[in-house]
Amino acid sequence: MTQHLVDPHAPRDLRAFIADLPKAELHVHHVGSASPRIVSELAARHPDSKVPTDPEALADYFTFTDFAHFIDVYLSVVDLIRTPEDVRLLTYEVARDLARQQVRYAELTITPFSSTRRGIDERAFMDAIEDARKAAEAEFGTVLRWCFDIPGEAGLQAAEETARLATDDRLRPEGLVSFGLGGPEVGVERPQFKPYFDRAIAAGLHSVPHAGETTGPQTVWDALTHLRAERIGHGTSSAQDPKLLAHLAEHRIALEVCPTSNIATRAVRTLDEHPIKEFVRAGVVVTINSDDPPMFGTDLDNEYAVAARLLGLDERGLAELAKNAVEASFLDAAGKARIAGEIDTYTAQWLSR
Numbered sequence: 001m002t003q004h005l006v007d008p009h010a011p012r013d014l015r016a017f018i019a020d021l022p023k024a025e026l027h028v029h030h031v032g033s034a035s036p037r038i039v040s041e042l043a044a045r046h047p048d049s050k051v052p053t054d055p056e057a058l059a060d061y062f063t064f065t066d067f068a069h070f071i072d073v074y075l076s077v078v079d080l081i082r083t084p085e086d087v088r089l090l091t092y093e094v095a096r097d098l099a100r101q102q103v104r105y106a107e108l109t110i111t112p113f114s115s116t117r118r119g120i121d122e123r124a125f126m127d128a129i130e131d132a133r134k135a136a137e138a139e140f141g142t143v144l145r146w147c148f149d150i151p152g153e154a155g156l157q158a159a160e161e162t163a164r165l166a167t168d169d170r171l172r173p174e175g176l177v178s179f180g181l182g183g184p185e186v187g188v189e190r191p192q193f194k195p196y197f198d199r200a201i202a203a204g205l206h207s208v209p210h211a212g213e214t215t216g217p218q219t220v221w222d223a224l225t226h227l228r229a230e231r232i233g234h235g236t237s238s239a240q241d242p243k244l245l246a247h248l249a250e251h252r253i254a255l256e257v258c259p260t261s262n263i264a265t266r267a268v269r270t271l272d273e274h275p276i277k278e279f280v281r282a283g284v285v286v287t288i289n290s291d292d293p294p295m296f297g298t299d300l301d302n303e304y305a306v307a308a309r310l311l312g313l314d315e316r317g318l319a320e321l322a323k324n325a326v327e328a329s330f331l332d333a334a335g336k337a338r339i340a341g342e343i344d345t346y347t348a349q350w351l352s353r
């Protein structure tokens with residue numbers, strides 16, 4: 001594997017601070033969060049799969065030559081999820097991993113189209129994620145919310161199906177807060193998805209498409225103009241357009257930055273070339289996220305350690321980053337105040353040791 005789970009450059013003390021810092025995770029994919037243990041368990045349930053079960057072989061399997069290769073591998077893991085019980089297990093175990101990292105609140109991106117087109121009953125799918133969400137909140141104290149995303153490359157039929165599942169009152173799960181768009185961006189123009197985002201927004205959902213991960217700043221403008229994005233998944237190429245940076249800063253449209261992901265999918269060449277510093281310098285609200293952590297050999301704690309190094313942050317700076325995510329989340333005001341308060345209390349206690 002090309003990545004280190006713990007940023008070797010982060011001072012030990014800072015890593016200890018991060019480990020217990022209460023956090024919010026805003027950009028993490030459901031299937032992309034399957035740990036090697038969950039993948040092994042699912043692969044053992046479905047032995048015809050090409051996904052290796054041995055952790056060493058899995059690390060190799062999760063080394064990507066480019067973004068298209070990443071999506072191929074991602075879809076082979078999607079193929080492991082075949083029954084409502086697989087969906088429930090995955091969701092519950094992902095919540096356990098988040099809770100272990102002191103994640104108090106997470107918006108998990110789920111692609112229901114990928115499951116329903118593979119034959120999982122839509123009602124059973126919704127029941128499985130909701131059942132896991134409630135169990136996780138009761139047992140781990142981590143609050144989960146859903147973002148249903150369109151896999152853009154699968155076309156407008158996928159968009160239609162995703163919009164239907166997200167807006168039909170008989171199906172729409174209680175935990176759903178937002179509507180997204182993922183997958184490759186090249187040749188998948190954002191404006192064609194406007195009618196589906198319009199329907200989702202009219203049904204009370206927030207708009208959080210991926211944009212500017214593997215294409216230029218025009219994709220981010222398109223996401224803002226046509227899809228009425230309230231946050232942007234990645235937005236990496238925004239750094240190439242000073243007017244766009246100024247717009248994001250002025251309107252407090254947060255970027256969901258996932259540094260290690262961008263290296264693993266080869267969207268950015270090296271961490272030192274990552275534009276996160278330019279975002280902060282331009283006054284853009286930056287949140288730190290993990291995207292598909294086991295596939296990228298990372299976790300949210302490690303992403304905070306990477307951000308601390310790239311931005312030169314101490315504990316106070318890290319606490320501010322964590323609070324950015326709380327503020328940019330779709331939690332209600334009381335929920336935001338509770339987690340922000342926890343972050344402040346924890347940081348003050350840490351600094352007065």
Ligand SMILES: Nc1ncnc2c1ncn2[C@@H]1O[C@H](CCC(=O)c2cccc(C(=O)O)c2)[C@@H](O)[C@H]1O
Nearest residue numbers: 029032111114149150151153154182183184210292
């Ligand atoms: N870094 C990422 N950047 C972007 N997206 C990411 C990232 N990580 C994970 N995803 C996920 O990958 C899915 C892609 C799925 C997809 O393209 C596809 C195409 C054709 C058919 C099918 C199918 O299921 O039959 C699926 C997205 O919906 C998104 O949730």
Ligand SMILES: [Zn+2]
Nearest residue numbers: 027210233291
């Ligand atoms: Zn993503």
